[in-house]
Amino acid sequence: MRTLAVLGVALTCGSSSLPAQRAHQFEFGAFGSFTRYDKVFNLDSQIGGGGRLGYFFSNVVSAEFDAGYQSPNPKTGSASPTLAHGSASLVLNFGTARNLFYILGGYSRLDFEKTAPYRFTDDAVHGAIGDRIFLGDRAALRFEVRGFYTPNTGFAGADWAGHVLGSLGLSVFTRGGPAPDEDHDGVPDRRDACPDTPVGATVDARGCPTDSDRDGVYDGLDQCPGTPAGAHVNAKGCPADADGDGVPDGLDQCPGTPAGARVDAKGCPADADGDGVLDGLDQCPGTPAGAVVDQAGCPLDADKDGVPDGLDKCPNTPPGAEVDDVGCQRFKDSDGDGVDDAKDRCPGTAPGTRVDAAGCPILFTPERTPVILRGVMFETGKSALKPESFTVLDIVAQSLNANPDIRIEIAGYTDNTGSSATNLRLSQARADAVRAYLGSKGVAPSRMVAKGYAAANPIAANTTAAGRAQNRRVELHQLP
Secondary structure, three states: OOOHHHHHHHHHOOOOOOOOOOOOOEEEEEEEEEOOOOOOEEEOOOOEEEEEEEEEEEEEEEEEEEEEEEEEOOOOOOOOOOOEEEEEEEEEEEEOOOOEEEEEEEEEEEEOOOOOEEEEEEEEEEEEEEEEEOOOOOOEEEEEEEEEEEEEOOOOOOOOOOEEEEEEEEEEEEOOOOOOOOOOOOOOHHHHHOOHHHHHHHEOOOEEEOOOOOOOOOOOOOOOOOOOOOEEEOOOOEEOOOOOOOOOOOOOOOOOOOOOHHHHHHEOOOOOOOOOOOOOOOOOOOOOOOOOOOOOOOOOOOOOOOOOOOOOOOOOOOOOOOEEEOOOEEEOOOOOOOOOOOOOOOOOOOOOEEOOOOOOOOOOOOOOOEEEEOOOEOOOOOEOOOOHHHHHHHHHOEEEHOOOOOEEEEOOOOOOOOOHHHHHHHHHHHHHHHHOOOOOHOHHHHEEEEEOOOOOOOOOOOOHHHHHHOOEEEEEEEOO
């Protein structure tokens, strides 16, 4: 630690004044460490050391590699292992030029060597928080606390392991990044005679803004260059136009025109469709005479049947009903699915259900995309359907009965819990149960094939309860 401190003072004294920006800089570092091992490893906490190399892609994002070495002592026994570890990390950096806080995460490889039981290599993930306290522009003390998690450790008698490592080190930064330019005018601060230039203003070689037409608005920000000398301009450098209608004050015979209204050469607004909303503000020009309009000039349509209020002879038409030119309903649609009752082969469709031209739920597409029957549930470990499954299956039966040319495979799946043989029998039994239910609802058995696939074709990871629940499912596959 004394050597690190002496080296830090030497680097600090030798470093020149650099910008606070870190983009495109390399970070080289050495550190001392103190590790608290997972208690199952039966190792004393141990000091060690290592080094790191990092690169800043931007002022916030960087990546780094580090490696370290330790020789911990066992709490009992004579086996004396060594640990060599290496890590790759993605780093997010926050803070100021003198105090750069960071968080990181990544992959680690922990190599225990020499004698059993310490002769194995662990793959781990890690996360850390830390801080860099700069001693100058190119050197910093770095503090860090890091946690390692090994989901499958090679240590005998343990499933997983977790270690905590604290480190104190010194980092050195290379030159990099653009020269500092606080006002972003393209002239570095060290040569900028006007350091507070507004963003976007055109500047001369000394970094000072120019104003060619002398209207008080800098070139680059002046949207109306070439303004005559002495003209009164607004913040954009353009001649004053109080009502913003494009006709300068003094020529405008209708001052106070609402913003956005279209005006003639004299600055006066027009209303071509006579609905009371000025052209330019009217978002629906050409409104039929007699229609009631809103503030935007668009016809109101309370029952949303496409016929404007004021012209609608049948107000309060049910939503989705087909109407004639005067807003009166053309047919009756009891279940509100947009299909005339006379053509609806699936009456009583639940509100919000997407239906085909026959009024039946759309389940099968020309692409023959598999249909996952979410909501179809079974008794645990059995093939008996739960009552809450019937609603979904009734919709399937409706669709199949309305489309007699469609043949399907009912595919049953399980998660990977249990033996393959048991899962195959259970998935087949559940597929058979769905086939039997659909048959009871009028679907011809000859149109349906039931097949169990056990734990094949998972749609989610079987490593979590939520993933296994998704994999226990029934799918419908449309057959050629």
